[in-house]
Amino acid sequence: MVRKTKEEADLTRRQIIDAARRVFLECGVSHTTLEKVAAAAGVTRGAVYWHFRNKTELFFAMREQAILPFIDRVVFDEADEDPLQGIGTALQEIIHILEDQVATRETFEIISFKCEYVRELTPMMYCTDGQLTFLTQLTDAYRRAARKGVLRPGPTPEDLAHDTFLFVGGLIKHWLAGRPDERFRTDAVALIRTHIALRRA
Numbered sequence: 001m002v003r004k005t006k007e008e009a010d011l012t013r014r015q016i017i018d019a020a021r022r023v024f025l026e027c028g029v030s031h032t033t034l035e036k037v038a039a040a041a042g043v044t045r046g047a048v049y050w051h052f053r054n055k056t057e058l059f060f061a062m063r064e065q066a067i068l069p070f071i072d073r074v075v076f077d078e079a080d081e082d083p084l085q086g087i088g089t090a091l092q093e094i095i096h097i098l099e100d101q102v103a104t105r106e107t108f109e110i111i112s113f114k115c116e117y118v119r120e121l122t123p124m125m126y127c128t129d130g131q132l133t134f135l136t137q138l139t140d141a142y143r144r145a146a147r148k149g150v151l152r153p154g155p156t157p158e159d160l161a162h163d164t165f166l167f168v169g170g171l172i173k174h175w176l177a178g179r180p181d182e183r184f185r186t187d188a189v190a191l192i193r194t195h196i197a198l199r200r201a
Contacts, residue, residue: 012043013061015041015042015043016038016041016043016047016051016058017058017061017062017065019040019042020032020062022040023037023040024114024115028116029116030115033055034052034058056120059115059121062107065103066101066103066108069104074097076138078144083142083144083145084151084196084199086141087138087141087145088195095189095192105176108172111124112172112176138161139157139158142157142158142161143157149201151199151200152199152200167195171192
C-alpha cells in the first residue's frame with residue numbers, strides 16, 4: 001500500500017509539472033499562479049503546495065525535467081576517431097531533441113521568452129551546471145581534435161568551444177522563435193555542419 005501511495009504521489013507531481021508548463025507557456029511565468037496550475041492539473045491548491053513550496057520551486061522542477069533528454073542523448077565519445085564529427089553529431093542531437101521532445105521544447109520556449117529574470121529567478125540568467133558541463137565537454141572534444149591534427153590553425157580549443165557554445169545558444173533561441181519556413185528551422189542541421197566544417201584543417 002505504501003508503494004502504491006508513493007507511485008500515486010509521483011504521478012500527481014508529474015501532472016502538476018506538466019500543468020505548470022502549459023500555464024507558463026500560455027500566461028508567462030509572472031502571470032501564473034499556483035491556483036491556475038492546480039486548476040489545470042485537476043488537483044487542489046493544497047496538493048500543489050504538498051509537492052512544491054512555491055512557484056519558483058515548481059519552475060525549477062519543470063526545468064530539471066526538461067534537461068533529462070540532453071543528459072541521456074547529447075554525448076561526446078572520447079574514443080571517437082573524428083572528434084569534430086562527434087561534436088557535430090552532439091549538436092545535431094540537440095536539434096533532434098527539440099523536434100521530438102515536446103515538453104523539452106516548450107520548457108525552452110518558456111525559459112527563453114516567457115520568463116522575467118527578476119528576484120528569485122535572477123539566477124536563471126547565469127549558466128547552469130549542465131551548461132558549464134557541456135562547455136567543458138566541448139573544450140575536451142576540441143582538444144582531442146587538436147591532438148589528432150584535424151583543427152584549422154589559429155584559435156585555441158578553448159576559444160573554439162566558447163564560440164560553439166554561443167553558436168548553439170543562439171541557434172536554439174532562433175530555432176524556437178522562428179517560423180517553420182525560416183532557415184534557422186529548415187536548415188539547422190546544415191548550419192551545424194557548416195559551423196564544424198569551418199573548424200576543420
